[in-house]
Every structure is written in structure tokens, then in C-alpha cells.
Amino acid sequence: MPKVLVSDPIDQVGIDILSQVATVDVKTTLSPEELIQILPEYDAIMIRSGTKLTKEAIEAGKNLKIIGRAGVGVDNVDVPTATRMGIVVVNSPEGNTIAAAEHTIAMMMSLSRFIPAANQSLKGGKWDRKSFTGVEVYKKTLGILGLGKIGSHVATVAKALGMRILAYDPYLTAERAEKLGAHLVELEIVLREADYITLHLPKTKETHHLINADRLAIMKDGVRIINCARGGIIDEVAIADAIKSGKVGGIALDVFENEPLEAESGLRELGANVILTPHLGASTEEAQTNVAVDVAEQIRDVLLGLPARSAVNIPGLRPDVWQKLKPYLQLAEMLGNLVGQLAGGRVDTLNVKLQGEIANSESQPIVVAALKGLLTPALRERVNFVNASIEAKERGIHVTETRDPSVEDYSGSIHLTAHGSQGQQSVTGALLGKSEIRITSINDFPINVAPTHYMLLTLHRDMPGIIGRLGSLLGNFNVNIASMQVGRRMVRGEAVMVLNIDDPLPSGLLDEVVHIQGVTDAFVVKL
Numbered sequence: 410m411p412k413v414l415v416s417d418p419i420d421q422v423g424i425d426i427l428s429q430v431a432t433v434d435v436k437t438t439l440s441p442e443e444l445i446q447i448l449p450e451y452d453a454i455m456i457r458s459g460t461k462l463t464k465e466a467i468e469a470g471k472n473l474k475i476i477g478r479a480g481v482g483v484d485n486v487d488v489p490t491a492t493r494m495g496i497v498v499v500n501s502p503e504g505n506t507i508a509a510a511e512h513t514i515a516m517m518m519s520l521s522r523f524i525p526a527a528n529q530s531l532k533g534g535k536w537d538r539k540s541f542t543g544v545e546v547y548k549k550t551l552g553i554l555g556l557g558k559i560g561s562h563v564a565t566v567a568k569a570l571g572m573r574i575l576a577y578d579p580y581l582t583a584e585r586a587e588k589l590g591a592h593l594v595e596l597e598i599v600l601r602e603a604d605y606i607t608l609h610l611p612k613t614k615e616t617h618h619l620i621n622a623d624r625l626a627i628m629k630d631g632v633r634i635i636n637c638a639r640g641g642i643i644d645e646v647a648i649a650d651a652i653k654s655g656k657v658g659g660i661a662l663d664v665f666e667n668e669p670l671e672a673e674s675g676l677r678e679l680g681a682n683v684i685l686t687p688h689l690g691a692s693t694e695e696a697q698t699n700v701a702v703d704v705a706e707q708i709r710d711v712l713l714g715l716p717a718r719s720a721v722n723i724p725g726l727r728p729d730v731w732q733k734l735k736p737y738l739q740l741a742e743m744l745g746n747l748v749g750q751l752a753g754g755r756v757d758t759l760n761v762k763l764q765g766e767i768a769n770s771e772s773q774p775i776v777v778a779a780l781k782g783l784l785t786p787a788l789r790e791r792v793n794f795v796n797a798s799i800e801a802k803e804r805g806i807h808v809t810e811t812r813d814p815s816v817e818d819y820s821g822s823i824h825l826t827a828h829g830s831q832g833q834q835s836v837t838g839a840l841l842g843k844s845e846i847r848i849t850s851i852n853d854f855p856i857n858v859a860p861t862h863y864m865l866l867t868l869h870r871d872m873p874g875i876i877g878r879l880g881s882l883l884g885n886f887n888v889n890i891a892s893m894q895v896g897r898r899m900v901r902g903e904a905v906m907v908l909n910i911d912d913p914l915p916s917g918l919l920d921e922v923v924h925i926q927g928v929t930d931a932f933v934v935k936l
């Protein structure tokens with residue numbers, strides 16, 4: 410049974426799903442060193458934001474097949490290292506959207522009405538009404554930085570509260586923003602005009618300290634800022650100074666540059682207009698059930714050899730799409746392997762052409778499967794669907810894609826052309842029925858061959874006696890021929906012959922095959 414480590418608190422429903430297929434160890438208090446020590450034992454790990462999967466930790470996880478993040482942000486996972494090691498990284502992109510958006514609205518209302526401070530005062534024995542006169546959000550301007558899933562829900566709710574919404578998101582269309590009742594504008598306009606600013610961006614190099622002293626300076630006096638996205642998008646020193654100077658009227662932070670927030674952090678010292686929560690955005694019963702089910706199901710599926718639906722480092726496939734594509738993925742992988750072996754030396758370019766009904770399908774998984782096949786002779790089990798593209802890129806293999814829905818020889822077919830140090834080779838394959846794989850052309854010679862483990866291919870002149878001479882040669886070396894096919898474009902012209910053989914070709918025999926009169930080239934293929 411595979412082993413799964415759960416290293417952050419995850420809803421029991423997720424553990425139950427994992428237990429269907431794996432031995433599950435829940436260890437939520439591991440130090441980074443302890444994690445590195447035990448990670449080699451595990452096939453999968455399920456985490457939240459608490460566990461840091463650094464390069465060193467992932468490299469220690471020699472047997473890891475999948476990292477499951479029960480939540481959205483994968484900034485605590487070194488995804489490039491996981492990808493290079495062929496480890497799928499999955500998350501739950503939508504499971505906690507509503508929870509995080511509602512926490513944001515709660516933060517905005519709490520900032521406006523001093524609810525946490527008033528509560529603390531009352532419980533401290535006071536009846537102080539004067540200190541806690543708030544402001545209304547109605548008719549105020551809310552600036553949303555990042556109008557993705559959470560930002561969009563915040564916009565919808567804020568609109569219903571009567572707010573004017575400005576949004577900054579360079580990757581979004583103005584039409585999408587308008588549909589949400591938001592005006593898409595430049596960052597500077599949001600900063601200058603908003604009464605409230607809320608962040609819903611990923612943490613990236615560009616968003617690091619997006620809110621810094623210079624940007625705080627151009628904001629409206631008394632602006633209130635909410636960050637339920639990621640620590641580090643706001644410069645914490647700059648914002649603390651802006652609170653102290655009165656430039657900023659209030660801040661509500663759920664996330665911090667360092668988590669857990671240091672005991673001695675200056676943020677803890679600030680007054681009633683500063684609200685801090687310990688990364689609670691996703692902490693609702695509903696969200697925790699959603700993300701646990703979402704991610705545990707993906708870990709279970711990957712351990713069973715099925716695809717993940719929301720992988721961040723390979724194209725995720727819905728089960729129905731995967732069912733349809735699966736035989737084509739096998740076909741593409743076989744063809745990639747075949748064309749790579751025919752090409753022999755270094756391959757510089759691979760063209761993947763999708764023909765017939767498959768031409769309108771999602772191409773990326775098929776391209777990845779072809780690359781996996783192409784690289785398998787060199788990399789063996791080191792290459793998989795996760796790292797095939799990156800391995801190909803690192804080897805300088807340029808991939809092009811074309812589509813031709815008009816090809817009707819078979820319902821759907823895949824044509825691969827490899828250019829490399831030893832010239833150009835091409836192969837085509839199709840499905841017979843729903844899933845039987847056939848090689849249907851080699852270097853544009855039409856054939857119809859079911860691929861087998863060992864094959865011998867010749868390029869030769871179509872002339873009497875050549876098949877007999879090849880048959881006798883193999884017979885003399887005790888190589889059994891299972892089937893044979895010849896493909897030619899014209900009588901007595903160039904031809905290709907494919908022999909399915911039961912045994913590997915003895916060493917040295919290929920040279921003798923090439924020396925048969927009329928044979929111009931020969932290849933041994935092992936699939």
C-alpha cells in the first residue's frame with residue numbers, strides 16, 4: 410500500500426478518502442528537519458499553508474508522486490523542484506473562495522465599526538460608546554487589487570453593500586470586470602481614489618511589497634487596507650509607520666510576511682484600528698470540507714494511476730475529458746517513442762499534428778505524452794507527464810503543433826515529425842475502434858501495424874526476393890517473425906517494411922540486414 414503523510418491539520422473527510430487506497434500518517438508538528446528525515450518513506454504528502462516544502466525537502470522525497478495542497482496558494486511549495494522531479498502538485502482552486510471572500514468582508518466591516526476593540530473593551534468591564542464611532546461603507550469606494558475568484562466574490566458582495574468598485578488586474582478584461590460591477594483601472598487610480606483597498610493577488614516577484622511606502626503615500630488620507638491574500642504583498646514596516654503617522658486609517662491583516670507572526674512583531678502593539686487574524690481566511694467548516702475532499706480525491710486518483718483535475722504543474726483533466734483522451738495519450742506516447750528511436754541522434758524539433766476528430770481536442774496533454782515517449786529511451790522512468798515538457802525544453806527540443814481536422818483516413822490520428830542531427834523522420838498512428846493502437850504510416854509510407862515490444866523496420870527498394878532474404882537471415886539467427894507489413898507508394902519504388910519480432914535482435918544482425926541488397930536503412934525499435 411502506498412503511504413501518505415498529512416503534515417497540517419486536514420478535515421477527517423480527507424483522511425478517510427486517502428485511507429481507501431493508502432496508509433495515512435497524520436503528523437502535524439514536524440520540524441523542517443524531521444520532515445526531511447521522514448519524507449523518503451512517502452508516496453504523497455497533503456499540506457496546508459503551515460508546511461514549507463522547500464527544494465531540500467522535496468529532493469528528500471525520493472518516492473513522492475504527488476503533493477496535495479488543501480487550499481489555493483502553493484507559494485509554500487517549491488513547484489519548479491517538484492516539476493523537475495516529476496512530482497504532480499495539486500491544489501483546490503475554488504474550495505475556500507467563499508470563506509476567504511467572507512473573511513475579507515468581515516474584516517472590512519470590523520475595521521469600519523471597531524468591532525474587535527469594542528468587544529474587548531466591553532468584556533474588560535467598560536461601557537464606552539464614544540471611542541467606537543465608526544464609518545459606513547455605503548457609497549464608499551472599494552479598490553480591489555486582483556479580481557480573480559476571491560476578488561470577484563468580494564466585488565459582488567461589496568456592490569450589494571452599495572459600494573463603488575475599482576479594480577486593478579492586468580490579466581483581466583474590462584468586460585469581465587464590468588459584469589461584476591467593477592471598473593478596471595490602473596493601479597495608481599485605485600490607490601488614489603479608494604477609501605478601502607483589499608488585496609486578492611498571488612504572491613509573486615511582481616507583487617512582493619506591492620504596497621510599499623511610496624504607494625502608501627499617494628493613497629487617500631485615512632484609507633483602510635485589508636490583506637487576506639498573502640503576507641509580503643504589503644511591506645509590514647511601511648504600513649505600521651503609516652498607521653502610526655495617521656496616513657492610514659486602519660488595517661486588517663490575515664496573512665503575514667512570516668507565519669506564525671513573531672511574538673515581538675510591532676504589528677501586535679498597534680491600536681484599535683489594526684485588526685489581526687491568524688490566517689483564518691479559509692477556516693470555515695465548509696471550506697475545510699471542500700478542500701480536504703478536493704485534494705484527497707486527487708491524491709487518491711494519482712496513486713491509482715488516474716490524472717489529477719487541478720494540477721498546477723501539468724494540465725489538469727476532467728475525468729470525462731481524460732476518458733476520451735486516454736487512448737490518444739497512449740498513442741501519442743508510443744509514436745513519440747517510435748519517432749525518437751527512428752531519429753536516432755539528437756532531436757531539435759518535434760512537430761505534433763492532430764488530425765481528424767482529435768484536431769479539435771485539447772492538445773497540450775497529447776503533446777506532453779508525445780514528449781514523454783520521445784524522451785523515454787534516454788530518461789526511462791525519470792520522465793513522466795509532469796516533467797516531460799521541462800526536460801524537453803532543457804534539451805533544446807522545440808515543439809510545434811498543427812491541426813488538420815480535414816484528414817479522414819481514420820476518425821482521429823496523430824502525426825509526429827522529428828528533425829534532428831540525423832535528418833527527419835515521421836510517423837502517424839490512429840486508433841482502431843475505441844482504443845486499439847495502429848501505426849498507419851512511417852515516413853509517409855502507408856502501413857497498418859499493431860505495435861509490439863520488438864520491431865525491425867527497413868527502408869528498401871520494392872523488388873523481388875528482398876523479403877525472402879530478410880526472412881532467411883532472421884531465421885538463421887533464430888529470430889521469430891510474428892507478422893510483417895510492407896508499405897510503398899509505387900510498385901518497385903521506395904518501400905518500408907515493418908517486422909514484429911518475438912525476440913530482441915542479436916547484436917551485429919542489424920549490420921547484416923543493412924547489407925542485404927536493396928535495403929537502404931534499417932532500425933531496431935523497442936517499445
Ligand SMILES: NC(=O)c1ccc[n+]([C@@H]2O[C@H](COP(=O)([O-])OP(=O)(O)OC[C@H]3O[C@@H](n4cnc5c(N)ncnc54)[C@H](O)[C@@H]3O)[C@@H](O)[C@H]2O)c1
Binds near residue numbers: 556
Ligand atoms: N487568507 C486565506 O486563508 C486565503 C484563502 C484563500 C486564498 N488566499 C489567497 O488569496 C489570493 C487570491 O486567491 P484567488 O483564489 O482569488 O486567486 P485567483 O488566481 O483566482 O485570482 C488572483 C488574481 O490576481 C490577478 N493578478 C496576478 N498577478 C497580479 C498583479 N501583479 N497585479 C494585479 N493582479 C494580479 C490574477 O489575474 C487573478 O485574477 C491568493 O494569494 C491566495 O493564496 C488566501
Ligand SMILES: O=C(O)[C@H](O)COP(=O)(O)O
Binds near residue numbers: 457459479483689690
Ligand atoms: O491559499 C490558501 O488556500 C489559504 O491561504 C488557506 O491557507 P490554509 O489552508 O493554511 O488555511
